[in-house]
Amino acid sequence: MPAPRKKAAVPAVSVPPSRPDRLDTRVLEALVxxxxxxxWLTVSTVFAERMAVYGLKQVDFSVLSLLAHNPGATSRQLCATLDILPPNLVSLISAMDSRGLIERRPHPYDGRAIGLYLTPAGESLVHEAERTVVELEAEASAKLTARERETLIRLLQKIYH
Amino acid sequence: MPAPRKKAAVPAVSVPPSRPDRLDTRVLEALVxxxxxxxWLTVSTVFAERMAVYGLKQVDFSVLSLLAHNPGATSRQLCATLDILPPNLVSLISAMDSRGLIERRPHPYDGRAIGLYLTPAGESLVHEAERTVVELEAEASAKLTARERETLIRLLQKIYH
DNA sequence: TATTGTTATACTCTATAACTATA
DNA sequence: TATAGTTATAGAGTATAACAATA
Structure with missing residues (x-):
């Protein structure tokens, strides 16, 4: 807390007379x-700007990065991991296939599944993109020390793990 | 970090043979x-469930809560504070007016602006809703100590402030 | 000329139902 | 019967352009 100002007995007065552009957001800012x-909105704005160069949206980057470290993963696995619905992944995968970033190979022993693999072009792109993301993340969390950043991530994971 | 396992020389092997439902998400999970x-997704899911009882979405709650602590605030101020665009607030405000939760009064000295105020019904609803949100937040962050929760919020604010 | 609130509209994201082919 | 991938479609969320009334 920046200054435990005794709640200032919240003025029962209306806003108009002074009308500062800053509203009292204390209640909302007390919520995780x-x-x-x-x-997330702040980081994702920077993310979108920097990734536009590669023609990648956030979800595109997530998929490519996952495939880089999980070659042969299936659509179903990507959906489960990223919490997106199968129908919404189809056009995305199809577009990256058309762009020559990934390729689909029939699964070795499950005729329904399709293994997804990065092409050399995909490998190269994701490598550059990952470097940019690391840069961008450092900028976005510039106000945090390295230790604070680690703590932040650890605590966020405690929420959703 | 849970265990600095030397990066395990990321297996160049494909996923299919074993095909665990858990993919390697270490790169993504290193990003703020x-x-x-x-x-946010985790918390907001619980939020949506609990607030459905009051017929409120997240943005509705934010607006009502802001009006509770900033009576007479204008649409423009709400938009600036919550980072939403004016056209997207119109139907929202209009719906809450129809529901009898808020009322619009002409601004005392700016004929263009309209001051927004909670009705008694709105006051009552937001009071209950805020209590539920506090409960829900406690549940959602149950894996964190009170001190960790404070730290988390403080660090998140350092990102976007 | 700039700002507040508004309409209309388009675009993106997310969700549901239903189909096919394999298991 | 259940699952992987797909199609079509609906709904929610977010964005831009343009206007009237007021400053």
């Missing part, structure tokens, strides 16, 4: 959900 | 953006 969303 | 989004 609100703060997590705002922080 | 990814973790903030996942954590």
């Amino acid at each position: 959900g609100y703060n997590a969303r705002r922080a | 953006g990814y973790n903030a989004r996942r954590a």
